[in-house]
Amino acid sequence: MTVESEKRTRFFRLWTVITDAQGVFRAMRSVQYVAFYLTFSYLLQTILLLLQGETQYTSPPANSEQLYFELGLYSGISVLSLWLGVRIRNGKYGAVPYVAGWMLVEIVFSIVTAPWYGGVGAVIFGVIAVSGLRGWFSRKKYGVASLARKRSWLLIGCGTVFGSALLALCAFGLLIEVGVFPDLKVVSGENLSSYHIQTLLDRGILDESDSIEYFYSYGLFSVADGGQFLTPTKLVIYEEIEGVLSVYELPYSKIDSVELVTQGGFLEDSLYLIYGNSRSEWEYVAMFLGVENGGDQTFIDRLNKHIADYKAI
Incomplete structure (x- = not known):
């Protein structure tokens, strides 16, 4: 690792040091790895569902309708996160807060439902997600005005709807797991x-x-x-x-x-x-x-x- 790279990153290159506009862009661009991690994670759940009939975090489907629904959901999220990762890699940063926030919600959900799975990966990509959010919220401070021209209002609208729905679903699941809301099964x-x-x-x-x-x-x-x-x-x-x-x-x-x-x-x-x-x-x-x-x-x-x-x- 060079002296220059040490100044730019910390914690084994997971945490981007932000001191100027370039640091802002580097921090936001690193969220692509979070998106690709989510792609791999949901693809793995899809494969486990196909081969074993259950995922690492949920109970086996009650019937074929639920199985097909979960297969469609997990594979769809895999494709979506892959697409968002490619967009971020190509310098389109509108999805950064959604992907990073999604990762943090995933971490909380996994801690409650299955803390023995994905511990190291969750910590690594959780740090990257927080670093990316710092970059996103530091745009105004370092005068990153050009980002406004890269916004896609369609992406922002879809991301807001999808992110809100995902957050609500995860929150509902968490409240069931901790015993606040009734369980969905006997x-x-x-x-x-x-x-x-x-x-x-x-x-x-x-x-x-x-x-x-x-x-x-x-x-x-x-x-x-x-x-x-x-x-x-x-x-x-x-x-x-x-x-x-x-x-x-x-x-x-x-x-x-x-x-x-x-x-x-x-x-x-x-x-x-x-x-x-x-x-x-x-x-x-x-x-x-x-x-x-x-x-x-x-x-x-x-x-x-x-x-x-x-x-x-």
Whole structure:
């Protein structure tokens, strides 16, 4: 490494020193490597999805529709990031803040969902992304006015829409992972977040003496919106409509059978009907379950086992 290059970069050439307009351009141009890293990363996820049926960060698709959707999403992002990297390499820097910001969101998401994957790569390209953002926000300071003529308003508009959507999606995923928003699949009681358990207790849906075996909520922002869970003695189904909460406690001793009405898919829950026996006060009650990872079948298998055990008494 020459003395001149040492002045221009630090931390093994990952961090660009900005002292003039040329430093601004070097910092922004380095973001091309972030874009190419994202291209490789999403291409790898596409290959893993094809060969193994799952990626490093997500659960296996519930069905073929979700598989094709994820394949299209990952391959599309690979092509997009490659295109943005080529644009930056050719001196078109309008996508710099979007690519760099995208990389930082990716790092946070991977730390929460799968911290054991891509640690070194995430740190390296995270440093480059921050360096590129410094260059972007230093344009005015060093009089880089020529960049305005290189702007593509179409790219800026598309980048803003895509970046906002990606950021919102990642934020929503993070809130699910940390247990703020309901999970999109059936979860076991031991994996149910304490935040959700406390919400159920506060709303009077769950009794202090209850032990949840399996749980599913179709609520988007709160588990109190609707769902069901199994305890050792009963099935509990609840829903909130126009601010009115209804809770149905169905002891296994009063359930006759379970019928699958509609098999769910990628964007649809499975619909089941719970029929009461001669000792019940209801004819049937409807129940919705998510299909991801076969969670609906796991839930129903445990429910049928409880029903069979009580019938055998």
